[in-house]
Amino acid sequence: MTNKKIANTFQFLGKIMELHGENPFKIRSYSNAYLTLRKYPTPLSEISIEEMAGIKGIGKAISEKTMELLETGQMAALNKYLDMTPPGVQEMLKIKGFGPKKVKVIWKDLGVDTVGELLYACNENRLVVLKGFGEKTQEDLLQKLEYFQKSKGKYRFADLEQEAKIVLDFIKTKLPKAIISLAGAIRRRSNIVEQIEVVVGFDGDIKTMFDSEKLTLNKQDGNTFHAQTDQEINVKIYQCQPTEFGSKLFRYTASKEFMNAFLERSKGLDFKGISDEKEVFGKASLPYLEPELREQDWALELAHQDKVPTLLNLEDIKGVVHSHSTYSDGLNTLREMAEYAKNAGYEYLAISDHSKAAFYANGLKEDQLEQQWTEIDQLNEELAPFKIFKSIECDILANGNLDYNDETLSRFDFVIASVHSNLKMEEEKATYRILKAIENPHTKILGHPTGRLLLSRLGYPLDHQKIINACADHGVAIELNANPYRLDLDWTWIPYALEKNVLIAINPDAHSTGGINDIRYGVFSAKKGGLSKEKCLTCFDLGQFEKWIGSK
Numbered sequence: 001m002t003n004k005k006i007a008n009t010f011q012f013l014g015k016i017m018e019l020h021g022e023n024p025f026k027i028r029s030y031s032n033a034y035l036t037l038r039k040y041p042t043p044l045s046e047i048s049i050e051e052m053a054g055i056k057g058i059g060k061a062i063s064e065k066t067m068e069l070l071e072t073g074q075m076a077a078l079n080k081y082l083d084m085t086p087p088g089v090q091e092m093l094k095i096k097g098f099g100p101k102k103v104k105v106i107w108k109d110l111g112v113d114t115v116g117e118l119l120y121a122c123n124e125n126r127l128v129v130l131k132g133f134g135e136k137t138q139e140d141l142l143q144k145l146e147y148f149q150k151s152k153g154k155y156r157f158a159d160l161e162q163e164a165k166i167v168l169d170f171i172k173t174k175l176p177k178a179i180i181s182l183a184g185a186i187r188r189r190s191n192i193v194e195q196i197e198v199v200v201g202f203d204g205d206i207k208t209m210f211d212s213e214k215l216t217l218n219k220q221d222g223n224t225f226h227a228q229t230d231q232e233i234n235v236k237i238y239q240c241q242p243t244e245f246g247s248k249l250f251r252y253t254a255s256k257e258f259m260n261a262f263l264e265r266s267k268g269l270d271f272k273g274i275s276d277e278k279e280v281f282g283k284a285s286l287p288y289l290e291p292e293l294r295e296q297d298w299a300l301e302l303a304h305q306d307k308v309p310t311l312l313n314l315e316d317i318k319g320v321v322h323s324h325s326t327y328s329d330g331l332n333t334l335r336e337m338a339e340y341a342k343n344a345g346y347e348y349l350a351i352s353d354h355s356k357a358a359f360y361a362n363g364l365k366e367d368q369l370e371q372q373w374t375e376i377d378q379l380n381e382e383l384a385p386f387k388i389f390k391s392i393e394c395d396i397l398a399n400g401n402l403d404y405n406d407e408t409l410s411r412f413d414f415v416i417a418s419v420h421s422n423l424k425m426e427e428e429k430a431t432y433r434i435l436k437a438i439e440n441p442h443t444k445i446l447g448h449p450t451g452r453l454l455l456s457r458l459g460y461p462l463d464h465q466k467i468i469n470a471c472a473d474h475g476v477a478i479e480l481n482a483n484p485y486r487l488d489l490d491w492t493w494i495p496y497a498l499e500k501n502v503l504i505a506i507n508p509d510a511h512s513t514g515g516i517n518d519i520r521y522g523v524f525s526a527k528k529g530g531l532s533k534e535k536c537l538t539c540f541d542l543g544q545f546e547k548w549i550g551s552k
Helices: 003-019 024-037 049-053 059-072 076-083 087-092 100-110 115-123 135-150 157-174 242-253 256-265 277-283 298-304 334-343 366-383 427-439 464-474 491-499 514-528 542-549
Strands: 179-183 196-201 215-221 224-229 234-240 319-323 348-351 387-395 414-418 443-446 477-481 504-507
Touching (some): 003 024, 003 076, 003 100, 087 100, 087 115, 115 135, 157 179, 157 196, 157 514, 234 242, 242 277, 256 298, 319 334, 319 387, 319 514, 334 348, 427 443, 464 477, 477 491, 477 514, 491 504
Parallel strands (some): 319 348, 348 387, 414 443, 443 477
Antiparallel strands (some): 179 196
């Protein structure tokens, strides 16, 4: 064990002790040990415990703990605090510039115990009301958290999208005569991606692209180049001849499951040396499948039956459903949200602030609802024909009841029912809870069904088939929450929802005007599940949407 690793262990011990409010003198001694040991010139593993104790600022107790580390790889004093601290909180302590005092507030006062949940809390402006925090602190922490997440090697698609575009543009600049395309999971717009993949059709040396600081070549395997960007993101580049670009792009875009199924159905056919990717499908006597559909084999079955749906596009979305304002935990006022949506070309906005049980998000009490509804009426007169709907993101309580009484619920234009608390129920109980909410006659949309946060929090376990069947029986749409941290309902359940004729609502869950733009990520994810505009609730125009919400 290196001196640096030993020193880091003492630094972490000091932080976790401070988190638990331990003796400041001991904490300071461990922090000082970190500063001393990380720079000590002789490997600590090569000196005796007596020599170690003689180092200024170390002493008997710290030298004994160091020997314990060297001999066992563990430290009992640290293990005591690790057992008392959730893994996600331990992870927070490793974020540079985010000290134990603030971590403690997040953990104890906000009830957040994973980095991913903290990221989402920042995006929902939950930190600005906490003691010692503010908008500037929250923004600074958000940047730190995003960097920390990126360093772990897996990314939400939205986190890598811009960097992939930069890489593509860079390669095009370096190789202007080459044919270039993204490939792999980033081209399929998968929810989670691990690297940027690019196919380059070029007859010549492409190593000139590694001469600048943007891309660094780590190794080469034949015609595959493993590189890294200046942002330390892995890039895999596949070089081929322009005459075989279509074959290679098809190969390196498809998932393993899709490719195996494709080859199984196309035995005896040779797909080498094809320059245009669409010709690969033509040779297999199949219609072209967009990259998003090349994840699972069911899309091939539809293609063979000539039943591939016309997938929706961003411009098909007509309304912004599920958004928050300063009435609860949004950054922008109701007017700002409405004007932004209208100017972006949408026909309607459903303002769906939190209900009263969501006290952490300034959930609305009944008198606040009256105030909001009055403002909505005034804005609707001013902004017509654009329309604001009086909606609510109503908490589904632990017993499956909704968060307001029937009289209050009946006064909304429609209700989005969502779970935000008690996320660790067993599957049977969690499923029953949501089924009860779906059966409530006021529920029109089931919000983010599993409560997951990608790369951060698993969704609570549900019997998805029972949930979708119940939505079909009660005329309830299911939200595909377009926030790139959620993308919940997962796209893999869309085919079953379509089979049951359940509408999917692509909702941004916007907590700011900019959050409305997250709709695009919901569209990308929905396309992977084969969603058409006819089956997407938020593709309904204003008249159709009004008719639908009045149908129950």
